[in-house]
Every structure is written in C-alpha cells, then in structure tokens.
Amino acid sequence: MNMMRAGMPAATANDVPNEPGEELTRIGEMAKLFGVTLRTLRFYEDKGLLKPIRDGATRLYTHRDKARLKLILLGRKVGFSLRDVKQIMDLYDPAGSNMRQLKVTLDKSEKQLARLDRQRALLDEAIVDLQQLVSVVRGKLADGSVQNAAAN
Structure with a gap:
C-alpha cells in the first residue's frame, strides 16, 4: 500500500x-x-x-x-x-557522464566473467569425472561384480 x-x-x-x-x-x-x-x-x-x-x-x-x-x-x-x-x-553521478562508473563496471565484470569461466571449467571436469564413476558403478552392478569384489 x-x-x-x-x-x-x-x-x-x-x-x-x-x-x-x-x-x-x-x-x-x-x-x-x-x-x-x-x-x-x-x-x-x-x-x-x-x-x-x-x-x-x-x-x-x-x-x-x-x-x-x-x-x-x-x-x-x-x-x-x-x-x-x-x-x-x-560512482553514479546523475549530472555527469558516468564514464568512471562504466569503466569500473566493465573492469569488475570482465574479472568476474574470467572467474566464472574458470569455475565452469572446473565444474565441467568434475561432471566428466562423476559421469565416468557412475558408468563404472552401473557396469559393476549390471554384471554382478560388486558381489565378487565384496567376497574378496
């Protein structure tokens, strides 16, 4: 209201x-x-x-x-x-051109984008590793090799 x-x-x-x-x-x-x-x-x-x-x-x-x-x-x-x-x-100035604000925003944005790209690369690597692990575990479950491994 x-x-x-x-x-x-x-x-x-x-x-x-x-x-x-x-x-x-x-x-x-x-x-x-x-x-x-x-x-x-x-x-x-x-x-x-x-x-x-x-x-x-x-x-x-x-x-x-x-x-x-x-x-x-x-x-x-x-x-x-x-x-x-x-x-x-x-940095915003309603009466100014705000060039400094724009430059700082661009600089911080480019740095953050680089950080996010690095994080994405690490996530992509972790996803591939996890997919491989899931595949191996499913394979062992499918052929019963889990029981054999537990017996040893």
Whole structure:
C-alpha cells in the first residue's frame, strides 16, 4: 500500500530529492516485489546500499531505491561482492557522464566473467569425472561384480 507521497523535508529524504508526487513503497511491498526478506532490505540499508525515507519506524522506498535494489540483486546474482556493488553504485553521478562508473563496471565484470569461466571449467571436469564413476558403478552392478569384489 503506497501511503505517502513525496514532499518530506530534505533531511529525511534520500541523497537526491524525490520527484513531486512520487509514490513511495513500504518495506513489505518492496520485499514482495523483489522476492527478498525484510531482513535483507534492512541489511542492505545497514550497508549503505539502500537509503529509504524514514517516517517514524516506517521505511518508504523511492523509485531510486527500487533501481538500486535491482542492481544489487543483479550484482549478487553474477557473483559480485556487496562491496563491489556499492562501489559501482556510489560512482553514479546523475549530472555527469558516468564514464568512471562504466569503466569500473566493465573492469569488475570482465574479472568476474574470467572467474566464472574458470569455475565452469572446473565444474565441467568434475561432471566428466562423476559421469565416468557412475558408468563404472552401473557396469559393476549390471554384471554382478560388486558381489565378487565384496567376497574378496
């Protein structure tokens, strides 16, 4: 339930003022919308990744918070640390070209892609080894050589 509209004092708002009339989202709605827990949202807030507007004990999220959460979740999905995600997001300048942010994002993405490629190679090797083991075990079960091996 979007209860509040923008227009709160600047001291309680996010880093940048809300758009006039912007609908704000409560923490429970935000959690459902993105498939995360309330604890996760509070954790991201504690880490400085999200900065909801506070109305007493109520947390109200702006469009900007939603965009930031999408980036956080994407970063986590591809294996970035929260530190990396925060560094990338903190480089954003709404009035600038964001070239530095883009370069840092590209650098971190290329490094993570290389890590994932190495992990995939190790997984592929493990899969081949396991397939061979399964084949050997099935063969022994099929020809009864398990009983013979146990008798020895």
